[in-house]
Amino acid sequence: MTSQPKIPRPTIRRLSFYLRELESLLEPGRKTISSRQLGDLLGLTDAQVRKDLAYFGQFGYPGVGYRVLELVEELRKILGTDRVWKTAVVGMGNIGRAVTRYKRLQRKGFEIAAIFDTDPALVGTVLAGHHVHTLEELKPIFQERDIKIGLLAVPAEAAQEVADLMVEAGVQGILNFAPVRLKLADSVAIVSVHLTMLLEQLAFKVSLGLTGSRDDRESEQDADPNSQPTV
Amino acid sequence: MTSQPKIPRPTIRRLSFYLRELESLLEPGRKTISSRQLGDLLGLTDAQVRKDLAYFGQFGYPGVGYRVLELVEELRKILGTDRVWKTAVVGMGNIGRAVTRYKRLQRKGFEIAAIFDTDPALVGTVLAGHHVHTLEELKPIFQERDIKIGLLAVPAEAAQEVADLMVEAGVQGILNFAPVRLKLADSVAIVSVHLTMLLEQLAFKVSLGLTGSRDDRESEQDADPNSQPTV
DNA sequence: CGTTGTGAAATGATTCACAGCT
DNA sequence: AGCTGTGAATCATTTCACAACG
Numbered sequence: 292m293t294s295q296p297k298i299p300r301p302t303i304r305r306l307s308f309y310l311r312e313l314e315s316l317l318e319p320g321r322k323t324i325s326s327r328q329l330g331d332l333l334g335l336t337d338a339q340v341r342k343d344l345a346y347f348g349q350f351g352y353p354g355v356g357y358r359v360l361e362l363v364e365e366l367r368k369i370l371g372t373d374r375v376w377k378t379a380v381v382g383m384g385n386i387g388r389a390v391t392r393y394k395r396l397q398r399k400g401f402e403i404a405a406i407f408d409t410d411p412a413l414v415g416t417v418l419a420g421h422h423v424h425t426l427e428e429l430k431p432i433f434q435e436r437d438i439k440i441g442l443l444a445v446p447a448e449a450a451q452e453v454a455d456l457m458v459e460a461g462v463q464g465i466l467n468f469a470p471v472r473l474k475l476a477d478s479v480a481i482v483s484v485h486l487t488m489l490l491e492q493l494a495f496k497v498s499l500g501l502t503g504s505r506d507d508r509e510s511e512q513d514a515d516p517n518s519q520p521t522v
Numbered sequence: 523m524t525s526q527p528k529i530p531r532p533t534i535r536r537l538s539f540y541l542r543e544l545e546s547l548l549e550p551g552r553k554t555i556s557s558r559q560l561g562d563l564l565g566l567t568d569a570q571v572r573k574d575l576a577y578f579g580q581f582g583y584p585g586v587g588y589r590v591l592e593l594v595e596e597l598r599k600i601l602g603t604d605r606v607w608k609t610a611v612v613g614m615g616n617i618g619r620a621v622t623r624y625k626r627l628q629r630k631g632f633e634i635a636a637i638f639d640t641d642p643a644l645v646g647t648v649l650a651g652h653h654v655h656t657l658e659e660l661k662p663i664f665q666e667r668d669i670k671i672g673l674l675a676v677p678a679e680a681a682q683e684v685a686d687l688m689v690e691a692g693v694q695g696i697l698n699f700a701p702v703r704l705k706l707a708d709s710v711a712i713v714s715v716h717l718t719m720l721l722e723q724l725a726f727k728v729s730l731g732l733t734g735s736r737d738d739r740e741s742e743q744d745a746d747p748n749s750q751p752t753v
Numbered sequence: 754c755g756t757t758g759t760g761a762a763a764t765g766a767t768t769c770a771c772a773g774c775t
Numbered sequence: 776a777g778c779t780g781t782g783a784a785t786c787a788t789t790t791c792a793c794a795a796c797g
Binding site (some may be wrong): 297299300301302336338339342352353354355 | 765768775
Binding site for chain 2 (some may be wrong): 755757758759
């Protein structure tokens, strides 16, 4: 709706923070919240909060603030989590298994619809309620089950190859845990998590003695150099 | 050394990318690389690469480029990974176990010196070569083993409490996997990984049809709203 | 020549500050 | 009175473009 005057990347990242904070306010039965209050909770200015939200519509009520429930719903719509996303985890190593068992994903609307591995010892076994499939089955299963998001947790050496396979199977987004920069068509969204890089960032901050002066601390996640590769 | 004219946060995040790319060039025996070439590899402009590096010193050779080995060493020094950091993993749930078994951390200079959990069934057992300790032992062990970085992988409800405990034990940096915003003294560095937020960001990108127009894709990691909370 | 390092210009993001709604 | 939405101002980051160097 509202045209779309070009949304800053940082704004998009903050949307998830707003959503999480608001969801936690929802249980206690909180009805409304002002930009100032929400900002204080997250270490942001009130203007920042208002401007961020205003990119997507007029959700606030002058004199009142924002209605928590309404805003939660709007944010879910914006982020695309007002529906269930079918996902698959590929690679049943340490990280793949951990992710597969991570219950919260399900609750947040990300359903694990299939899991894969190449290890013959694992294929055919059941892990956290999921049957482990071979990579040969990846394409047919992705298509049949309409899996749109892939969680890539294979070793670095295999990452690019498996990512290509997923793309061929029609995946639209990949959450990449492998420490490599994936090269994929622009039509595929990529978000990467690089554990060692996160620790490097932490080591840097610690070395500095400081911890980031404000907007810094926390969520060491997005904002990366590459366009497509890993995060 | 060079004064320190205020280093942009994005620059610091990119340092890890430069390092990883350069390390991968090192094995094949690559001797030098120009800012242009390095930038192409990472989806950055040559000017960006030069400016980033120039914040920390003059590492390049006009007409030649940068010497790969030398730059790797410099970057490690800058990031603080030219030494071994003693870390501890607290929380032996899915994520804690995965991280504990993740070999690459060790190779990148992050030594796991102790692991902890509250579950009586786990305490005393050995996991990936590490003895599982109780939280009562946390403070003495952190101090005795000079642990400076903590990997926090406990349930959301316990995260703040355990983080406080680590700070009391002298930790200087925390890599937080719990989906909460930690409130700690400014002297403690925090980097957070929020799986569900990463997936939300991915869902958003997919919903948009686009994948980020350039600097976007990849490394969905840093750049967060909060100063201190989680990532 | 090719390539760095770096001021100056351009672009992007945040904060200010205030008119307008309830 | 309290609070939103938003243009204008400020601040941050990136890109340009070029002098200097090997």
